[in-house]
Structures are given as C-alpha cells and as structure tokens.
Amino acid sequence: MRWYFKAIGPKKIFEFVALAVFVIFFMGPLLNLAILAFTGKWNYPDLLPSVWSLKWWTFVFQQQDIAKSIGLSFVIAALVTAISIVLCIPAAYAFARIRFPLSRFFLFSFLLTHAFPKMGLYVSIAVLFYKFGLMNTLAGVILIHIINVLMFMTWIPTSAFRNVHTAQEESARDVGASPFRVFRSITLPMALPGILVASIFTFLNSLDEAQGTFLVGIPDFKTMPIVMYSIISDYPAYAGAVFSIILTAPSIILLVAAQRFVSADVLASGFQIK
C-alpha cells in the first residue's frame, strides 16, 4: 500500500480516499449481491460464506413462473423496442428536418409523461384501457411501455438526425443518389449511434418497468420486476440476489456495448431542445 501512496504523492491522498468511498458506495451492494447469490452457507460473523453453491440458481430456474417471467420480459422488451423504432424514428426525422407549426411544442410534450406522478397517469390510462378491453393483454402492456419510452426514442434520434448537416445530404443528392438512397447510405448511418443508444435505453426501460405492467398486465403478464416483488417477500434473500443479477446483467452488458458507440455528450445532446 505504501508504494501506492508514494506513487500518487501526498496531495492525492484526499482524492484517493474520496475515490475509495465512492467505489465502496457503488460497488459494495453489487458485491454483496454477487456473494449472496452464490452462497451455500453463511454464518453471521464470518466475512465470507463458509460454503459456496449454485443451489439458489437451480432453485430460481426451477420455479415455473420465474422462468416464464424471464422469457416474457425479454419478449416484451424486444417488441417494445421494435415497435417504438418503427413509430419514433420517422417522427424524429420529421422533427429534425421538416418545419411545421408547433413542432417545438410537440417535441416538448413527450416530456409530459415523465412530468406527472407515474401512478396517477397509469390509473387514468387504465380507465381508458378498460373501455377498450386492453387490460390484462399483451398489447396493453406493450402500449404502456411505449408511452414510457417515447421521450428517449424521439429526442435522442431527433438530435442525431439534426447532427447530419443538410449539405451532407445535398451533396449525396448532387452526386446522383435518390432521396431514399441518401437516407439509407448517408443519413441513417450517420445517425445510427444515437438511434442505437435510444434503442438500448428503450430495451432496458421496458425490462425494468414495473408500475404500469403491474396495473395493466396482472394477472397474466408478470414480467421480471413484478415477480421480483413476490420473490423478495416469499423466498430467502439468496433467491432475490440471484434474480437481481439476472435482472441487472442485460443492463450492464448493453450499457458497456453502448459505450463503444457513444460518448456522454452525444447522450446529453439528445436532451437539448433546439
């Protein structure tokens, strides 16, 4: 340890302490979770479990409804992502390229679903869903997830499309490309990082969504976060830990993947209204 302090110099000690506190604060719970998930036997004063085991993993995967919820969650998240791409990318392109009255107002209105307490919004939506027979249906669950992600899915790609300069599109027209070819070969590839990030956001958001699904999907459509509630109350903490890891893993994998394509400022620019 002494060589480390020598290397960083006395002035940096405070920074080192701050970093250490930060790491423990963020990583501590995750580490604890990881240990719990692989515990066979762990008695109170011991620092680490006395017996390691995969038995809670086997337990979780053997529960019918749990296994089913994992599959369902991924299917729903994939569908929500696909549908919102189809809906929002053309809208984002329109916001970026076409001048129409009240465009700024419409773009801003996507924030509204995030401006009110979620539960209040969902209850009023539920009233509508009852009327249209959407309660306890896959369509209903997907719809409520899409409402949640409209903002990401429109704002980020809009900004990505705006970053493609019109001269870049025009010079492609100029060398002979049809409008469709320009979109396919120039605009879309240049905006792709933004669209990819928005899609990852959407996928993760849908995977994590609990409140709306709980209200609209119960009893037939129990996704992972909903099953999580009952696991926490009905089973030992070890099972909860295993399940948490299953729930967190896709987020971490996808976010690490997204980092390759996008820097934080690209993400931030998605939230500028111009």
Added chain:
Amino acid sequence: MNIQLSIQNLSKRYKTGDGVSDISLDVKKGELITLLGPSGCGKTTVLRSIGGFLEPDAGDILIEGKSVVKVPPEKRPTSMVFQGYNLWPHMSVHDNLAFGLKIRKIKKRDREKAIQDVLELVRLPGAGSKFPAQLSGGQQQRIAVARSLLLNPAVLLLDEPFSALDAKLRHEMREELREIQANTGLTMVFVTHDQEEALSISDRIVVMNHGNIEQIASPQEIYDMPKSLYVAQFIGKMNFVKGVIDADQITVGSLRFPNPSRLSGDVTVAVRPEDIILDQAGGSGLPGIVKQIMILGHYAEVSVDLQGYGTIRAFQARDQIKELSNGQSLSVQFAKVIAYP
C-alpha cells in the same frame, strides 16, 4: 458562341422578402463566372436553383440547351461543392469519391483508376484510406472538388468553397482551382462575397445586389468602369466626392473632366485611391491637408482632408511620401473620375 448554361428570367421570392427577380445570364463553355455580392443578395439562390436544390418561382434554366428546371438534383448534369460539410464522415475518402461512381454503375477497374487520377489532380495521392476527420479543412475541400470533378459535370457549382479556410490557404486554393479549370476546361459558376477572390479567379463577374444583377463584365472592366454607384462602392477602394455636370464637363471645385455619360446636374464623382495625385500646395488642384499616413508595405495610404469635400484616401508609392507630413497643405488632382447620379 457556345452557351453551356443559360439562365432566363429566373425569379424566386422567400417569405422573408429576400430572393432574386428576373435574373438572366449566359455562361460560355469553359468559362469561370463568379456571382459576387453581400450576403442576402441572392447569389446562393441562383446557384442552388442551377443545382436543383431550389425550385424557382418563374424562369428557365438551360444546360447544353436543355431545360433542367423540372429535373431533380440527382439527375442534373451539375455538381456542387458546398461551403462545408461536403464529405460523409462515416466513409473513407476513397468511399466518398466512389459513391457517385457506384451509383452510375461504373466498373470497378475504371472507378479505381479514376479515383487515383483525381486524387493526383488535387495533389492528395494516397489519401484514399483516410477518413475526413483525419484531413485538414483545405484537404477536405480538395476532396470535395475531386468528388465533383469525377462526375465530369456539364457545370461545376461552387458555393463559397474556400470561405472557411485561412487567408493563405484560400489564396493557394484559388490558384489550384484556376489550374484545374485550365486543365479540364470545365464550366464553373463560383459564388463568393469576397471581391478580391472574384477579381482574381474569374473570366467574368456578375455583381448582385438585392436580388438583381448590377453588372456583368470582366474583372478589369468591373474595376475600371463600375456601372453603378453600388458596384463602385463594392469593388475595390473608392473615394466619393460631390460634383456637378454642366456643358459636357464634370466639375469638382477647380477640377474639370470630360463627361462621357448623359448625366447632368448634381452628381457623385468616384475616384480610385491610386488615381489621386498629391502636389505641392499652391497648384491648380483642390486644396487639402494631410491627416494621416499609413505605411502598408510597398505603398502608403494617405488620408487627406479636402476642404469642403470630406476626407479622401490616396495610395502613394513609398518614395513619394518622404516629403509628406501630417498637417501639411497640398494641392490635389484626380487622374481619372467616373460620375454617378
């Protein structure tokens, strides 16, 4: 005379009130013509109409005798170099150049040969594998010019292509463009707000103002005989003094000049700074007092307060200003004047 591009009574109005009205212009094959004017004068509107990026309200555009007004930009025999953002950052230089050729279904062997040749023409051989972000601003514009050259357009359009570059580079690029034009014999329409740029590269200059053409002439003629007060103000440096025309003579105080125009009465008289002669006080010229002397390298700019006519600026050779000092009285003569209403 071989007319390559003919613009006939072109009009385009924007909601803001800007635009162009009734523009007519013929460009000969192999000619480099410049549209010159301040921002908002309509020069870019004309250029974008030729390229197909704007639909004119009225008028016609003919290229090699065929009307192109209804033709979309990708089908027009024109190619445009924009002010910036010409290249596609997700493609290598080679792919940027190949894009248009692939659309035209040029065979790979011919395509590669053409790309090699054009890269040499713009003095960037070996840049093919680089990405636009790895090139300097000047290199990027060269690639943009190369991409247009590859398509062998009937008319090459250039929209202030060098305005984002620094002065020295801009100068070099002008020379290179002129050389390329001489080698290829391409017809070019060049837009700029920089009168020096226009004077240095053009075969003919079209001076525009508020959506109208003020004058179309060779650089020399535009400089020597500006047709309107606006052109006189816009091109080069010019002094303006009040004068009167009577009995076929232009009169400024004690000075008399022949009047080639049909004007009469009160006029504005324009004099180039190099056409001003500074004599010892007491001569037959206008009395003046030296206010300031600025040395500008091989010549000097002398500000003279002409009593009753305001301050004028005169260019003098370095050896002529040795005897001048601030506050000195002079007699001022004009070698050549032009009168405007």
